Amino acid sequence: MEYPEEPFRIKSVQPIQRLTAAERISALTKADYNIFMVPADNVYIDMLTDSGTGAMSSAQWAGIMNGDESYAGATSFYRLKEVVERVFGFEHFVPTHQGRAAEHILSGILVKPGNVVPSNTHFDTTEANIRVCGGRPVNLGASGTSSAAQQHPFKGNMDLAALRRLIEETGAENIPYGMVTITDNAGGGQPVSMENLRGISEIYRSQGIPFFIDACRYAENAYFIKQREAGYADKSIETIAREFFSLADGATMSGKKDGLVNIGGFLAVNDRELFTDIRNTLILKEGFPTYGGLAGRDMEAMAQGLEEGLDENYLEYRIKQTAYLGESLAALGVPVVKPIGGHAIYIDAGAFLPHIPVEEFPGISLVSELYLEGGVRGVELGSVAFAHQDPDNGQWRHPPMELVRLAIPRRVYTRAHLDHVLASMENIVERKSTLRGYKITWAPEHLRHFTARFAPLD
Structure with missing residues (x-):
């Protein structure tokens, strides 16, 4: 798919750096495998959220x-x-x-x-x-x-x-x-x-x-x-x-x-x-x-x-940039939510990692691997973020899909950045059957995905 032309010129830049593989392992381990807890200067491409992460004009x-x-x-x-x-x-x-x-x-x-x-x-x-x-x-x-x-x-x-x-x-x-x-x-x-x-x-x-x-x-x-x-x-x-x-x-x-x-x-x-x-x-x-x-x-x-935000030239660029990443991921064999949405790509982690049950959080597994592979930070929006206990019987109710979201900050990343994300995912596709599940070692009562601690299962 064609990448859209940016309807703006870049006027200010902020340096970013890529850690070595060993440094990324250390950073994620220190964060108890919760990608929210990884310091931003240890992240290369940050797609945790599009909330407040855009570039102002x-x-x-x-x-x-x-x-x-x-x-x-x-x-x-x-x-x-x-x-x-x-x-x-x-x-x-x-x-x-x-x-x-x-x-x-x-x-x-x-x-x-x-x-x-x-x-x-x-x-x-x-x-x-x-x-x-x-x-x-x-x-x-x-x-x-x-x-x-x-x-x-x-x-x-x-x-x-x-x-x-x-x-x-x-x-x-x-x-x-x-x-x-x-x-x-x-x-x-x-x-x-x-x-x-x-x-x-x-x-x-x-x-x-x-x-x-x-x-x-x-x-x-x-x-x-x-x-x-x-x-x-x-x-x-x-x-x-x-x-x-x-x-x-x-x-x-x-x-x-x-x-x-x-x-x-x-x-x-x-x-x-x-x-x-x-x-x-x-x-x-x-x-x-x-x-x-x-x-x-x-x-x-x-x-x-x-x-x-109402400018149609900007919106056309925004939607097409997201579509470029989503369609390119789909071409790699990555199951994504279709049609491609406006602000993010949603990977169906449950379908991508069918050997990991929902109780072992396939979304956390994929988010962790994406960071370890390429320094790319996404977010799990599956059973960690949205599962809840039924107040009547105490049973856990899981969301319909185990999703991983790659949100694109507004007016921040170029095609080369998105191509790095694609290359990282392509490497993961080749070894996805080796990925393992995770367990929660601690979590708060509400919004547990923000601060919970995890550990990989053997």
């Missing part, structure tokens, strides 16, 4: 110098407010230090023990924030979305019939709000169609259930709608985004994704009474309403980044 850096650090009523807040209102269309918003803070505030106010919160697929922090409040997150991905190989233009869609059944069985009064994640990160970076979003909205509103969008990668989702859904080819990305946000009652967002910043996020709503509770909680846990958890310079950078 010259205009964003210029905005940082214009940041107003006033405690109350900073001009940088009003610059961000204008962009958020124009693009997202909600009546009220507060800035937060990142998306999980917005999720924490929303769940803390609305979720009570025994409540159920449906989504297409909750991501890790969203799920954890609901569980901490005593709620139960429920994933209702459309039929066939748990198959890596199945092709569907909008594989992130929600199962509308399943949503109706859940509401009927649970009772609308026990669902404080419903969500949908665009694009569907845990499901393979897959987009959600406008038709599906419209159906979700109709169901929630008919039952009086507030509808929230996890908007981390909304611009990429809008680009896929423009490319794949009838009637949207001639519409701008911003117009498409305004349309699907008009279907919702609010949104949480990590600006570290499609906001193109290293830190920042927000929580937006239409309900004024809910906004009052949000603002009071924000003051307690994040900061004053006109800065939240951010410095003025961060708000300036995010306002500029939200606008740049």
